[in-house]
Each structure stands twice: as C-alpha cells, then as structure tokens.
Amino acid sequence: MIIDIHCHTAGIGAGNSGCFISPELRKSWKYKVYLNSFGVQEHELLRHGDSLVLERLATALTSSGTVDLAVVLAMDGALDSQGELDPNHTEMYIPNDFLAEAVRKHPNLRFGASINPYRRDALEQLDKAVAAGAVLMKWLPSIQHIDLADKQLVPFYQRMQQHGLPLLTHTGDEASFTYARNELGDPQRLHLALEQGVTVIAAHAAANGTNGGEHNFSRFLRLCDQHPNLHADISALTQINRPGQLRRLIQQHHLHGRLHYGTDMPLTNTPLVSPLGHLTRLAPWTVARLMTIKNPWDRDLELKRALGVPEEVFTNPAKLLRI
Secondary structure (H helix, E strand, O other): OOEEEEEEOOOOOOOOOOOEEOHHHHHOHHHHHHHHHHOOOHHHHHHHOOHHHHHHHHHHHHOOOOOOEEEEEOEOOOEOOOOOEOHHHOOEEEOHHHHHHHHOOOOOEEEEEOOOOOOOOHHHHHHHHHHOOOOEEEEOHHHHOOOOOOHHHHHHHHHHHHHOOOEEEEOOOOOOOOOOOHHHHOHHHHHHHHHOOOOEEEEHHHOOOEEOOEEHHHHHHHHHHHOOOEEEEOOOOOOOOOOOHHHHHHOOHHHHHHEEOOOOEOHHHOOOOOHHHHOOOOOHHHHHHHHOOOOHHHHHHHHHHHOOOOHHHHHHHHHHOOO
16 A cells, blocks of 8 residues: 655635634745645635545545555644644644544545644643554644754653654755754754654655754754654655755665655645756656646656665555555
8 A cells, every 4th residue: 555644735714614814824835836736726626525535535536546645734723821722823724633633534535634732721632542553643843833852842752652643844944944943854853752752754854954063854863863764755855845855865865765655735735846957867858747737646756766765664654644
C-alpha cells in the first residue's frame, strides 16, 4: 500500500466548516493559486461548502493507479495569551472536527489532526482527535508559533507517546504564507519530543534554511544519528525552487527506512512541481513521458521514482501509521 503522508486541504468557512483564511492571505496572489491547484473556485465553495475540496481530492486519488490513501492535514492556528485561537495572528485554520467528519465520507482519505499544544485544553483535544481517528499530528511551528523545545510541552509529548501518535512537523524555512518565524523550524528543536519517545517525522527533512550559523539539513542529519525515532518525509523536495535537495537526502542510504512518501498536495498541481524543472537530471524522453501523466499523484510518484527515490520510501508510511 502506498500512502501520501502529507496532503493539505483548504476552506473559507463555507458550509459552516469553521475554516478561515486571513484577510492578508486572501489578498495575496497565493490565495487564487492555491484554490486553482485544488481544482475549485471560490464561488463553488460558497455554493457547496468547504467539504467540496475533500471531494475533489478523493476523486482525483481514486483515479490514481499508484497511490492508495492520503493523510489530509488539519491546521490549528496561533493562540492568544489565554490559550485560545487568535484570528488576528492566524493565517489559515482547518479545524479538526470539520476535517475528521469530512474524511469519513471518503474511504481513501485519512485524518491528520492539528492541535496547538499551548491550548488550555490541549490534552483533552488530543484525546478527542485520537478517538476521532487521527493517524498523526501535524504542526507548522513557524506559523502556529510553537516552540518544540519548550519544556511546557512535555505533558503533550508524553500523551502523544502513550497514544502512539506520530508528529509530522515542518522543518526548515517556510515560504507559503505571508509571514513566518523560521527560527522555529530549526530541527534541533525536535530533541525534546524525541527524548520523550515521540516518533517525529521532519516534514521536508529540514532541507532549506539555516539556524545557528549552520544549514538546517546538517542539523537534521546530526539529530538522526542521535535518535532512531526521527523520520522525515520527502514532500515538496521536487519543487523547482528546491534544487538538489531530494538528491542530497536520498544519498543518505542509512535513512531510507525512515523516509516517507508525501506530496504536499496541492503544490504538485502548480508549476513549482513539474518534470520540466528536472531537465538536467532526466532524459528528455523521460520528461516527455512524465508530462503525459494527468493524475497528480501518479505524476508525482513517477517523477520521484525517475529521480531515484527507493521503492521502500513509498511503502514506509504504511508500516509507520495505524491505518
């Protein structure tokens, strides 16, 4: 079984979903690009509700000849001083309740929860998400303002470990939003969670950015040597603005058993991820073949195969997640 461990959704609050996108992000050129890449228009969401995005994802995945399941990720927001959602500092919000209910309607989708651990009721929300079928926890620290090295989070980590729930957390720099605290993407901040026995999946393998005067990827590799429970996903690493990052990662042969297939959908439906961006690595006839593949999951997977991703990376998520 091949599982996409890193798939996004979106919502504007249509159909009483509880989702929202900040006014700043909605004014950005990125907003329309993101909606287009999901295959929806704003007027369709207003008419049919935000669950339409999940329907479009499930339909596209059903037509895939290679990928069986996708983990769709919720997105909690930034919090105020009272541990409550702060809309003024949150760029995007996809609530767990909405997403958990929506994915139940689609057999090929799974629920990836997102809970800011600074919430006053974080432990209660964690138990609730697990009961609702969450297969992992997703954080984007630089946007949600989560310091993974904060010892206040130890009880949350311990509860995650008790549940056997992996943590998929963004590492490296973040450029999809209007503002990011990229120091919070430092992979060295993962040390505390790893010490508590949490299985951590470093999204994008800290492949870009620097912290402490050192490249994040070097910091990630050093942490891998110290903690066998540190994994990574390969999502986004074929983007044309990330040259050489995938090749550098798969050259770490000792990590192949800890690397996991992910797409960062819907970015695979944008010009950022195109076989044409790899003409220096692939033969022209290979690029031409890949360009004829219409299904976004099939095209993404075959591109990564062509670039040398080992077969075990595609099947590793099925061994890690309780699906």
